[in-house]
Amino acid sequence: MxxxxxxxxxxxxxxxxxxxYGVDGYFGYPITPQSExxxxxxxxxxxxxxxxxxxxxxxEVSAINMVYGGAACGKYVMTSSSSPGISLxxxxxxYMAGAELPCLIVNVQRGGPxxxxxxxxxxxxxxxxxxxxxxxxxxxxxxPNSVQEMADFVALGFDLAFKYRNPAIILTDGVIGQMMEKxxxxxxxxxxxEEEVREQCPWATLGKTADRGPNIITSLELGSAEMEENNKRxxxxxxxxxxxxxxxxxxxxxxxxxxxxxxxxxxxxxxKTIQLARExxxxxxxxxxxxxxxxxxxxxYGYADTVKGMLTVELNAGQMVEDVRLAVNGKVPxxxxxxxxxxxxxxxxxxxxxxxxxxxx
Amino acid sequence: MDVNSIAxxxxxxxxxxxxxxxxxxxxxPGCSHGVVHKLIAEVIEELGWQEKTIGIAPVGCGVFxxxxxxxxxxxxxxxxxxxLATAVKRLLPDKMVFTYQGDGDLAAIGTAxxxxxxxxxxxxxxxxxxxxxxxxxxxxxxxxxLKGMKTSTSPEGRNVETMGNPLKILDLLALLDGVCLATRVxxxxxxxxxxxxxxxKLAFExxxxxxxxxxxxxxxxxxxxxxxxxxxxxxWMVENMFPVYPIGDLKNI
Numbered sequence: 001m002x003x004x005x006x007x008x009x010x011x012x013x014x015x016x017x018x019x020x021y022g023v024d025g026y027f028g029y030p031i032t033p034q035s036e037x038x039x040x041x042x043x044x045x046x047x048x049x050x051x052x053x054x055x056x057x058x059x060e061v062s063a064i065n066m067v068y069g070g071a072a073c074g075k076y077v078m079t080s081s082s083s084p085g086i087s088l089x090x091x092x093x094x095y096m097a098g099a100e101l102p103c104l105i106v107n108v109q110r111g112g113p114x115x116x117x118x119x120x121x122x123x124x125x126x127x128x129x130x131x132x133x134x135x136x137x138x139x140x141x142x143x144p145n146s147v148q149e150m151a152d153f154v155a156l157g158f159d160l161a162f163k164y165r166n167p168a169i170i171l172t173d174g175v176i177g178q179m180m181e182k183x184x185x186x187x188x189x190x191x192x193x194e195e196e197v198r199e200q201c202p203w204a205t206l207g208k209t210a211d212r213g214p215n216i217i218t219s220l221e222l223g224s225a226e227m228e229e230n231n232k233r234x235x236x237x238x239x240x241x242x243x244x245x246x247x248x249x250x251x252x253x254x255x256x257x258x259x260x261x262x263x264x265x266x267x268x269x270x271x272k273t274i275q276l277a278r279e280x281x282x283x284x285x286x287x288x289x290x291x292x293x294x295x296x297x298x299x300x301y302g303y304a305d306t307v308k309g310m311l312t313v314e315l316n317a318g319q320m321v322e323d324v325r326l327a328v329n330g331k332v333p334x335x336x337x338x339x340x341x342x343x344x345x346x347x348x349x350x351x352x353x354x355x356x357x358x359x360x361x
Numbered sequence: 362m363d364v365n366s367i368a369x370x371x372x373x374x375x376x377x378x379x380x381x382x383x384x385x386x387x388x389x390p391g392c393s394h395g396v397v398h399k400l401i402a403e404v405i406e407e408l409g410w411q412e413k414t415i416g417i418a419p420v421g422c423g424v425f426x427x428x429x430x431x432x433x434x435x436x437x438x439x440x441x442x443x444x445l446a447t448a449v450k451r452l453l454p455d456k457m458v459f460t461y462q463g464d465g466d467l468a469a470i471g472t473a474x475x476x477x478x479x480x481x482x483x484x485x486x487x488x489x490x491x492x493x494x495x496x497x498x499x500x501x502x503x504x505x506x507l508k509g510m511k512t513s514t515s516p517e518g519r520n521v522e523t524m525g526n527p528l529k530i531l532d533l534l535a536l537l538d539g540v541c542l543a544t545r546v547x548x549x550x551x552x553x554x555x556x557x558x559x560x561x562k563l564a565f566e567x568x569x570x571x572x573x574x575x576x577x578x579x580x581x582x583x584x585x586x587x588x589x590x591x592x593x594x595x596x597w598m599v600e601n602m603f604p605v606y607p608i609g610d611l612k613n614i
Binding site: 024025027053055057058059061062063065066067068069070072073075077091092095099194205206207208209210213214215216217218219220 | 411412413414415417418424427430431432433434435436437438441444445446447448449451452453456473474477
């Protein structure tokens with residue numbers, strides 16, 4: 001039987017996709033604009049059907065550490081929050097990167113800094129792709145631009161997280177989290193049995209059996225030589241991810257004189273801007289990074305010889321623009337246009353900015 | 362009868378638990394940690410729960426607990442052990458999950474995680490080493506440091522007017538409906554060690570019986586941090602710690 005098409009919010013899609021993927025546990029704390037994730041899960045009560053654990057923690061700090069505990073057992077575990085709550089989770093994220101634990105984190109961004117606003121923003125780009133927590137680590141970062149991708153990236157995030165034993169994060173915002181769209185939810189998968197987890201995750205702390213030594217999940221290594229080796233192993237893994245897991249979308253780039261570079265909700269706005277620009281005879285294309293780390297730097301570099309300029313459009317003061325500039329290494333002008341504090345730009349506004357910054361007459 | 366005729370297997374009255382490996386312990390001579398480790402190992406062996414026990418280690422002197430007992434372990438961030446244990450137990454309800462935490466970990470930075478795990482009545486055992494000082498970082502003031510007690514961050518002695526009072530966190534925890542066992546024990550005499558072993562076993566049994574959270578506070582010595590000999594530290598603990606942290610059950614249902 002064909003799967004039904006539903007109409008729902010991005011946040012709801014995350015929750016339903018998690019149940020269907022066979023997620024073992026969700027641990028969260030309410031914060032706008034993502035509280036629907038835990039609300040939908042509590043309403044759906046998956047512990048009665050799939051056996052999935054859903055728990056409202058006492059804080060975001062506790063929630064991410066519950067994720068650590070569950071991930072260390074080889075379970076599919078996740079949390080979601082919004083910007084101020086994600087700041088609180090940085091401790092746990094760093095520990096999980098250090099202990100090489102797979103998990104899925106969702107950040108439905110709102111405007112900051114501080115308590116900021118509850119309106120959409122993309123100002124956590126730096127926090128997500130440059131570190132956020134302490135130490136040299138990377139987060140596999142997925143940036144959905146639709147409710148469909150919110151649903152699809154639950155599976156993609158877990159698959160990548162377990163493939164590389166590394167936390168993955170869906171970096172989205174209040175627009176995608178709150179807007180309603182058609183979505184085709186994934187098929188139901190049953191949760192893995194303990195035997196399957198033991199087989200797939202021989203490192204998991206499921207109780208020491210007689211046929212193996214103790215499994216110990218830790219990020220601690222007091223010996224500096226050993227800790228350097230651990231870091232080298234992480235870095236080698238990150239290089240593989242950068243080589244193999246870059247995802248992006250190219251839209252009308254073949255004949256483009258100018259490129260917009262945008263992710264998530266900003267990329268949705270840019271789709272309309274391209275159309276408006278082409279109606280005026282300006283050939284504009286869009287590169288939409290789907291993975292923000294690993295970043296599609298090689299793809300952007302490839303366009304540096306063929307376009308006259310690139311404009312990043314971001315709901316922040318200019319963050320991804322730095323990675324685009326690094327990618328093209330001065331070969332082509334790269335400018336930024338953004339709105340701050342929860343304001344979302346219109347397609348016309350972006351076109352005006354493109355013409356002004358690229359000096360298009 | 363010479364020594365060699367005594368040291369034969371038939372005359373063996375005591376042995377190190379098999380669960381304890383031969384890794385050299387980093388604990389100072391005289392420290393209570395080693396005794397409590399051994400008791401936990403003995404209880405796990407006695408219950409036959411080696412394959413289903415998962416330990417959560419803290420940050421503090423107990424950080425390397427995972428090196429000494431051959432079971433599966435997770436090393437938590439400072440204070441977060443009860444959050445990890447919550448998830449492990451919820452996801453693996455047929456496993457035995459315990460945390461091993463010091464006073465800074467449990468009663469300062471991890472207060473929220475401890476109180477809320479206990480308030481939810483998580484079916485876990487919490488072993489709480491209270492020696493009134495931060496041992497691992499070199500002897501700083503703990504939430505449980507006694508009034509007037511000198512540490513490297515209270516060099517004139519803990520002034521309760523500016524530094525707060527010794528935190529009797531077990532008294533707080535005993536008030537929570539989710540807690541089935543809140544007890545204070547010690548390991549400074551043979552009789553005290555036997556009592557502590559019984560309470561550790563009870564905490565394990567409570568967890569698997571689904572009775573809620575069990576907390577066993579071991580009022581302990583840190584002779585290195587206290588700058589005393591082990592014997593002096595035991596006497597000092599009896600004289601000074603016990604009046605503030607009285608030995609016995611606060612709750613046992």
